[in-house]
Amino acid sequence: MPEDQKTTFLPIIEETVSLTTRKVATGRVRIATRTESVDQVLPAHLSSLDVEVVRVPVGRKIETVPQTTTEGDLTIIPVVEERLVVTRELYLLEEVHVRRVERTETVEIPATTRRQTVQIDRLPPQGEDADPAQSQNKDDQDDL
Template sequence: MSDDPKIDAVPIVEETVSLTTRKVASGRVRIATRTEEIDHVLPAELSSVEVDVVRVPVDRKIDSVPDVVTEGGLTIIPVVEERLVVTRELYLREEIHVRRIERTEAVEVEATTRRQTAQVERLPASPATFPNKDDQDDL
């Protein structure tokens, strides 16, 4: 075919496109935080137990050591001693009466908490803000 003088050659041309991107600052953001303290009054109940101790003299002869007895809010603790007589005998010297008195008191406890709030402000970009191209990559 290349021997035929009547055939003309037509060159084929192709266009190509390449696309590149670059980072450009389109704005800035300034964020400020503020801490505020909030006072609270919290209700609470405090309990206490008061103990009233009364020594009750008995001085009575007994055959065996009595047990500790609790009746309602009263606890009776026997205190015994041995006395030497011609024979050994037990005497109840005294009883210790312990009464529990419980009281509840409502109180208010003051407490302070902290809370932060943030304010966001958008700022326009300025060309002088990023003098180096490397600084723009950080955004």
């Protein structure tokens, strides 16, 4: 290269960027749960079976002892006696009629259940001035 031609060098500069992140507290949350008891009335269906007994006088002569019979919800139980006459005869004195009557009623049964409610308070980040009233309750609640 001739001397009258001078070479000039231009430096090339390169910038680089580095990105980092850090955690910054922007606020806190306090959550408190409370259990309440709720009194309520629960319906329940109760069934009962009552028996009605009716004595029906008959007073007639029979040849043999009748059997106990059931017709639907009615049961007939014969009651007999022997009478001494010149001959022995059976008389049907009475019948006992037993009827089953089912009754259903709805009753209300008191019961206590429990449920929880939640209270959420948003607080400033640690180190910033917080409400003094909220600081007093800090022992009772957990900070998240």
